[in-house]
Amino acid sequence: METTRAGRPRLTERRRPGTTARDEILDAAAELFTTRGYASTSTRAIAEAVGIRQASLYHYFKTKDELLSALLHQTVTPTLTFLAALDHDSPARTLHALAAFDGAQLLTSRWNLGALYLLPELREARLAAFWTERERLRRAYLDLSRTVLAATGVAEDAADLPFRLVESLVNMWIPPPHPDPATLAGHVADACLRVLGITSDELAELRASGPVRAGHL
Amino acid sequence: METTRAGRPRLTERRRPGTTARDEILDAAAELFTTRGYASTSTRAIAEAVGIRQASLYHYFKTKDELLSALLHQTVTPTLTFLAALDHDSPARTLHALAAFDGAQLLTSRWNLGALYLLPELREARLAAFWTERERLRRAYLDLSRTVLAATGVAEDAADLPFRLVESLVNMWIPPPHPDPATLAGHVADACLRVLGITSDELAELRASGPVRAGHL
Numbered sequence A, B: 001m002e003t004t005r006a007g008r009p010r011l012t013e014r015r016r017p018g019t020t021a022r023d024e025i026l027d028a029a030a031e032l033f034t035t036r037g038y039a040s041t042s043t044r045a046i047a048e049a050v051g052i053r054q055a056s057l058y059h060y061f062k063t064k065d066e067l068l069s070a071l072l073h074q075t076v077t078p079t080l081t082f083l084a085a086l087d088h089d090s091p092a093r094t095l096h097a098l099a100a101f102d103g104a105q106l107l108t109s110r111w112n113l114g115a116l117y118l119l120p121e122l123r124e125a126r127l128a129a130f131w132t133e134r135e136r137l138r139r140a141y142l143d144l145s146r147t148v149l150a151a152t153g154v155a156e157d158a159a160d161l162p163f164r165l166v167e168s169l170v171n172m173w174i175p176p177p178h179p180d181p182a183t184l185a186g187h188v189a190d191a192c193l194r195v196l197g198i199t200s201d202e203l204a205e206l207r208a209s210g211p212v213r214a215g216h217l
Helices: A021-035 A043-050 A054-060 A064-074 A077-085 A091-108 A125-152 A156-172 A181-194 A200-208 B021-035 B043-050 B054-060 B064-074 B077-085 B091-108 B125-152 B156-172 B181-194 B200-208
Strands: none
Touching (some): A021 A043, A021 A054, A021 A064, A091 A125, A156 A181, B021 B064, B043 B064, B064 B077, B077 B091, B181 B200
């Protein structure tokens, strides 16, 4: 369907994913933050990229920090939801499913939001809510890892490595189209168990027993 | 020895590590880039942090990019030097030694320079020399990993994970004093071999055979 180019064309032509203005703003912010940098991006530039006035943007997000906070939550919330729906019958299987899901999420994001994690600006108190959520995810990995380590006898210091391995996918992200994120994420999930001392035979057994059921997901 | 506080006191009181003005400038730049952000830091602010004039700073570094480039090279050069001096008798042992050294380097840096790797500004052509060096290091990891994988039969896709595991230490960096970086780096080195399918028994054997000799290091 063609839209007229007169007036404020970009308000009717939706050029960005998302059905709402809020989603379009988030997508534009994600693009600019990850390609030009957070400090170098103004809310005016974001409004311009969407094709709306700065005043309209403020209707949805009061500050640049609020935008950043919403974007960061997007990197964690789906995985926490997935985790809550997982069967927790076997820690190794649960950790494998968690890592595979989380890894695929990071790899298939339209913009590499995880690349923002190390920004000095992210240490601000205003982003405390995001860090709390992320710490909750890290703790979930840690608890599962520790249970696996207790069985394999590998040093406790390895407990944080599965979370870090998945996180390192941020460095392997490429722009869409993403060729085969499930395969790479699956290999990283395998690696998460290997660093905890799970053997190739045990991994094969785990794979043969089918994917972990995840309630409604 | 006390210095007089009159005149330009900071030129005589060396407050930063390094015996040369160049080292002091690099240290100040590293601090500001990693704590305030690259885009938000001016060469004037760096000069002020050292206690020199901006014109004096330009004597050593023509641009902010030149400073960034020098700092980034510091994260890679010592490891490449170490690698060149290593005995290459066993790929598994060499990879273990490389990962342990590289990991300890990242963990003990005074400022977390690795946190700058994902900055959009780093994709600039002016930093191509750094990326070439870093790619050289990544290739060295890859070659060693592939040789190990050929022996263990684990999927080829795991070949990039040792490099990524070590790199993930950037997310585990804490400010000095660093409690025991060698232990954590050693566990990460173990993990590098585990993701390639090396078993706990093989790791124990490798450890028992003593550290890899590194020529003059």
